[in-house]
Amino acid sequence: MNDLYRLQFIFRDVLDNPNLILNETTSVENCQGWDSVATVQMVLAIENEYNIRFKTDEVARIRSVSDILRFLNPYIT
């Protein structure tokens, strides 16, 4: 799946950075503008895009793109 790239569109919108290139190592630590508010907004946009709902605990643990992909996987396969 091209989920990484679909996430990339969402990140670009939420962080308002149209040229952002995302990879699995992108995280709260190394991505400008990615704070706790942005995490919630990304999660909402992802839930919207994939029409799924994460568990509360999962949202609380998201720190990186690989976390998102890992939590997303069971919902979309």
Place this chain on the structure above:
Amino acid sequence: MCSNVIEFTSENIKATVAHACLQQTTDEDLFRKINDLFVLAPDYNRELLASCLASIESRNLLDSPGLSPYLADGSIWRRIDIGIWLVARLLDLRSETASALGLWNSIIDRQIGEISEALLARARLYGKTGDIQQAFSDIRNSLQNKRNYTFLLKVAKFYQRLRQQAIPKAVKSIRLAYLSSTTTDFITQILQVACFREGIDIELYTAPYGAFRQDVLNPNSGLFKFKPDFVIIATNWRDANLPWFVDNPTEQIMGVVDEFNNLWKILLQRLPCRVIQYNFDLPDLDPYGHLSLSMDGGRLQILRQINQRLAEITPPSVAVLDLDHVSAKFGKKAWFDAPYWHIAKQYPAHEALPILVDHNVALIRAGLGLNKKVLVLDLDNTLWGGVIGEDGLDGIKLGSSSPEGESFKTFQHYVLGLKERGVLLAVCSKNNESDAKLPFQMHDETVLHLDDFVIFIANWIDKPTNLRQIAAKLNLGIDSFVFLDDNPVERALVRRELPDVAVPEVGSDPVSYVEALDRGLYFEALTLSEEDKERHKSYKANFIRDELAINATSVDEFLKSLQMVAEVGPFSEHVLPRIVQLIGKTNQFNLTTRRYSEEQVRQMISRGNWTQYFRLRDRFGDNGLVGVMIARQIPGDKMTLEIDTWLMSCRVIGRRMEEFMLQTLIEAANTAGVSKIKGVYIQTAKNLMVSDFYDRMGFKKIMISDAGVFYELDLNDHTINSCKFIKRGN
């Protein structure tokens, strides 16, 4: 695996299948495979679009030479709805700004796919090229009818960046403080863009998290340094701090009410500001169930009493936002979104923020005197079903005889309620005045009557011109107008010519009109005086009959923008039922009003008469078969053609299709070697709008008798004016 996809049609193709298919495709095959998908599913599809984009970007094929033919001018993708979107997005990513801009213009003009998204994309391009005000204008339009949180957030982020470069042109600029015990980041971002949508620029202050009371009590706080014009105290049920069951109800109620009363007093003493105070939403879940309401001390009962008391004691500078009612409008279950309360202290649910923000904006607007004052209404298919000039008093749908008629009556009832509370009503309709007034005078079930309207305009002039005239007569700003019309073409014309007029997107089902008008919160006010209620009377019913000047240039421009295409042809079996229907019921644009049965029309065809039907498409859709002409050769006179029937459905009046029809007839006459066209106008009670039609078309009047007014057009000294606005296409 991909062969599976072939079984899918445009109706059932699933983006997930497309995903899988694109993923398995080799790089070399990818564009061809996307092309196959588009042929199968050419309609705009958000998910499919995202898949295609992702598959190209993830393989780094953005600059691949194989892609170029698909992006080039005239490519197959550019001719398909989903394809043109993909090309525009790809050109954006490749930073081919000029080409991308051209495509977004075309997508927006032709209303392909999600227009709000397209406007945002174009705004981003303008942002890149430094055309900031143009970007603001597109953002404003993108917000008009879209209330989805994720979308608003996306716009908000971009807006904030733009606003650092330039302040948007605004009707009013205000300083606004948002005080809340919950997270404020989410709501304030979209509050700012929602205000911008209404022409209000806000400079924002938020209190430190969970400390709004201290902020008000401390005279040296950030709040007072900021000096806001508006203070929103955004409370919710948690701020009342009540247990499930209260032992001392009276004291508890007094305690909460006094606390907020005290905060207002302090605020208003220290600042010349307005306060918007949320009341307390009644929680969804309660262990006491109905007992919570029926027992003295039940939490729901206490909260209701607090809300009641707050509404009673508010001073003039404080407006209560009825949070409990807003939560009910939205739906309590979704409003109380538990996860995000625990994750982010966000309350209410994100999806509820747009409606909550709209209510804030309505009260801010009211506080600034920017609320709407006039409701201008269309008539046919807006206040009743059908067309009065065609269907007559007995034919229109209004009242209990049909579900549709009932919903029109319900709508009239709501409109009457607006009038009674001081909103001025006006009519602006394309109609003959006497027809237009008839239902208000004579219909048994009409709720509205002529004297409910301060101005009544029924003519054939374009609506922006009429609206300007109404504004001048009432001496009110056109920005205080709401315009309600069932016809998307009229709505588009008004939005385009008069961007300050509010034009609700009412849809095509009368059952949704009340909701569309109510949800717009156009007429929210902070107080209602006796003068407000009597305002209507002070505008003496003032029916405008003056001929109004048409602003020709702008209407021409609009007609051009409609991109009208007419399909024409001689009568054939499959269009005959519609032709006979039009012949049987068209009253207004009908020069002879001759009614023929299907059999009679068949005979006219078989006798070799010239027959022609006209269908009209525009960028809003297909208007269907709307024009009919029949002409016959006079026995013994091969040089003359006589128009027997010329009619046009009223839904396309004002589009200049009559010129196109005449042009078609003249071309046919020339081909047949005819040099003269004869026509007759036969007057009826309903076709006065075409009484001088042949004169206007350049025909010469040759005789007036009881049988009609007779005309001739000599083709030898007549030059064809080809119709500028309608192209021919089949």
